[in-house]
Amino acid sequence: xxxxxxxxxxxxxxxxxxxxxxxxxxxxxxxxxxxxxxxxxxxxxxxxxxxxxxxxxxxxxxxxxxxxxxxxxxxxxxxxxxxxxxxxxxxxxxxxxxxxxxxxxxxxxxxxxxxxxxxxxxxxxxxx
Numbered sequence: 001x002x003x004x005x006x007x008x009x010x011x012x013x014x015x016x017x018x019x020x021x022x023x024x025x026x027x028x029x030x031x032x033x034x035x036x037x038x039x040x041x042x043x044x045x046x047x048x049x050x051x052x053x054x055x056x057x058x059x060x061x062x063x064x065x066x067x068x069x070x071x072x073x074x075x076x077x078x079x080x081x082x083x084x085x086x087x088x089x090x091x092x093x094x095x096x097x098x099x100x101x102x103x104x105x106x107x108x109x110x111x112x113x114x115x116x117x118x119x120x121x122x123x124x125x126x127x128x
Contacts, residue, residue: 012067013067016029016066016067019117019121022121023121024121028117030065031064033067033070034063035113036111036113037063037070037110038062039110040102040106041060043103043105044060044099045060045102047098056073056074056078056080056081056084059077059078059081060072071099071103073085084096085098
């Protein structure tokens with residue numbers, strides 16, 4: 001099972017719609033999302049629990065869509081990633097929120113990528 005935490009700009013859905021209407025290249029937005037996730041990745045990796053094998057830490061990786069950058073933890077061989085991150089109250093397992101916290105802690109480093117994309121898009125509109 002692969003669990004991911006998306007890098008979300010507040011109002012992400014509206015942001016994507018607005019950028020589309022403004023003529024933004026959504027393929028370029030996907031790349032910005034990937035870059036933002038890569039910027040957040042080291043913070044997430046630093047907070048990832050390291051057990052005896054280190055498999056959870058090795059499973060943390062980046063993905064992206066036109067709507068969000070995504071940091072995933074877990075694979076078929078690491079099905080417990082979601083439980084470690086989010087917890088399992090019925091089993092009295094408290095979530096460590098390593099993905100969520102890493103994304104939040106690195107926000108000041110990945111947020112400028114979105115500002116740059118918005119500024120570039122807006123300058124293209126003004127220049128047209």
